[in-house]
Amino acid sequence: MSTPEYEHWQNLTVRRPGDVRTLQGGPVPLSWQCEKRTAHNDRLTNSRLPADFPHQVERGDAGDALACLALEESIRRDIEAVRASRVREALELGSTWRQIADALDITADDARAVLRQWADAQHHVLYRRDVEDGQPQPLGLDDQGYAAVLAVCELGDDETAPGPAGAR
Numbered sequence: 237m238s239t240p241e242y243e244h245w246q247n248l249t250v251r252r253p254g255d256v257r258t259l260q261g262g263p264v265p266l267s268w269q270c271e272k273r274t275a276h277n278d279r280l281t282n283s284r285l286p287a288d289f290p291h292q293v294e295r296g297d298a299g300d301a302l303a304c305l306a307l308e309e310s311i312r313r314d315i316e317a318v319r320a321s322r323v324r325e326a327l328e329l330g331s332t333w334r335q336i337a338d339a340l341d342i343t344a345d346d347a348r349a350v351l352r353q354w355a356d357a358q359h360h361v362l363y364r365r366d367v368e369d370g371q372p373q374p375l376g377l378d379d380q381g382y383a384a385v386l387a388v389c390e391l392g393d394d395e396t397a398p399g400p401a402g403a404r
Contacts, residue, residue, distance in 0.1 A: 242268070250303045253310040266314055273307040276300040320354030323347060327388055327397045334393040344393045355385040 245268055250256060256264050279296030319340075326336050333344040340347055355377060362376025377385060388397050 250306050252306050253313060255306060256310040263314065266311060269307050269311050273304055273311065276303040280304065320350050323351045330396050332394050332396055333391060348389045351385060352389055355382055
């Protein structure tokens with residue numbers, strides 16, 4: 237089933253990562269971005285076929301190359317934005333730092349740094365800013381949640397978290 241948002245997305249020219257943020261109600265789903273990138277990439281691949289290729293194909297152009305670059309950057313940013321949340325979820329579900337590090341192909345200390353950076357932003361930027369602004373339900377990690385995440389960062393490489401990291 238096609239929606240008006242999907243139709244709009246299908247017809248949208250993407251040249252910058254910011255072009256992807258045009259749907260009402262939030263970001264464009266990652267699957268839509270990948271689908272659009274694949275179409276542009278397929279045309280670029282077809283451009284490498286010999287001029288006398290026996291089948292009719294749609295060949296790519298500079299617009300396709302720019303769209304691929306912009307979409308790839310948007311996809312990278314979207315994935316990067318949820319990376320620390322996935323680390324936190326893995327810990328909450330019983331994974332060890334070593335397992336997480338292996339999944340990310342980094343060291344356990346680097347995996348801890350990913351979670352610490354996220355926790356710092358959740359606590360110092362989101363939560364404290366909302367409290368200072370008088371928001372009735374501040375976003376981010378409160379003091380207790382922040383301390384819980386930092387405590388999980390102190391676990392050994394092969395230890396599992398006792399419970400949800402920073403859960404309220």
